[in-house]
Amino acid sequence: MIINRFFHSILFWGAWIIIPVIMEILPALGGGLLLISRRRKQKRKMRKAVKLKNFPGLTLIIPVYNSEETLFNCVRSVAESTYPSDALRIYLVNNQGKDNSFAIYSQCQEAFPQLKMQWLNSKQGKSRALNLALYNSDGKYIINLDSDGQLEPHALEYMVTRFENDTSINCMTGAVLTDPGLIKKYKKFFPRLLRNLEFMEYAQAFLAGRSYASETDKVYTLSGAFSAFRKSAILKSRLYNTNTICEDTQITFQMRYIQKEKVEVCEDAIFFVDPIEDMNKLYTQRQRWQRGSLEVAKQFLDKKKNFGRNFLDVNVHTLLYDHTFAFPRLIWYVALFCLVFMNYSTSLIILSTGVIFLLYILVGFVYFAIVNYYLKEFTEIKSYYQKHWWVVFLLPFFNFLVFFIRFAGVVNSINTDSAWKTRNFTEEKEAFGQVVREDFKKPLKKILEIKKYVNGES
DSSP states (O other): OHHHHHHHHHHHHHHHHHHHIIIIIHHHHHHHHHHHHHHHHHHHHHHHSOOOSSOOOEEEEEEESSOTTTHHHHHHHHHTSSSOGGGEEEEEEEOSOOSSHHHHHHHHHHHOTTSOEEEEEOOSSHHHHHHHHHHHOOSSEEEEEOTTEEEOTTHHHHHHHHHHHOTTOOEEEEEEEEOHHHHTTOOSHHHHHHHHHHHHHHHHIIIIIIHHHHHTTOOOOOOTTEEEEEHHHHTTSOOOOTTOSOHHHHHHHIIIIISOOOOEEEEEEEEEEOOOOSHHHHHHHHHHHHHHHHHHHHHHOOTTSOHHHHHHSHHHHHIIIIIITHHHHHHHHHHHHHGGGTTOOHHHHHHHHHHHHHHHHHHHHHHHHHHHHHTTTOHHHHHHHHHTGGGGGTHHHHHHHHHHHHHHHHHHHHHSOOOSOOOOHHHHHHHHHHHHHHHHHHHHHHHHHHHHHHTTOO
């Protein structure tokens, strides 16, 4: 009896925690040491790095689509950067926007006469806008910026310094964070909490997650919000693909698989983007990312490689980790309800779930300490980040929510064609309700017929 209970307990704990422990907890704890080592190594390189004296020419490409509310601040951040204005060429590429973005461009010309700016009109689609500007670009480096964000003043200088001191690097992504100043403007508790969770997620994803991926040569995406290329490298590519909603991942895969480039992250080059507006925006954004990454992964999946090499490949590795393993993760979550009917006590299930969430919180604080270390030179951001340490306790629940949104993106991608516009959370909920109502119409009709027959009404 005691032996059976012992093995019963061992099997329970072993089966219950193996997925989160193997997939997320152990890699995070081990990766923490690697990230600290990477940062120290980078600091040594920076001390030895040759500072820029002759600043090479840059082409900045800013796709514009209904950006009248954010465009001025984006351009202002370029004007106020430490990179000399005379070494910059800016293309603002309108891809069929319907607002007054051109009027904002005119204001920018008046406010920042030192900047060389040009307005271009392209066909609809961000990839077409980027390609049009690439055809017109000059300078040694090409840098893409989203129009709804702002550069940290040293970002361009740090990025180019890294390029100039390491000629083996031909493409990099910066660190993308949500803007703390905009988060503070939300007065209500829950809207501000959602945005603080997103801020913490971005900080840990870029300054810990992507730094680790960069160190192990597994960066999956050059962020479309802020990425940089040597012009000589990107013009050898097939340019941005117009048949996917994830053109940034597609160009990343071109760099990695076709041109055999290593994809790097420059953690000191920070770009601030607007915080998410609401749950509907979060839902559509994460589904779009998920669908796009699946599209691109399918394009570049090499069926000729053997199993061992395929498993080590960054494409397959990420598919396994983020997509295929989504199903056992889902089973793990659903099992919370199933185990009640399998002779496991409610207290044991609650205890085991609590242990796993405590481990996730531990991982969150490991990343919190690492990000804090990476932000050492950025005092204002670091101060805001430190003050919100308590958000780490809630981050597992936010990640739990995002997982199900991404999983919905996997399911939706099976039956629908690629499109930039995705149903938001409210629309998805209404569609689900409609399906349920339609599915229950027939059985309800049968029940009513049987009821009438029994009561002798027919």
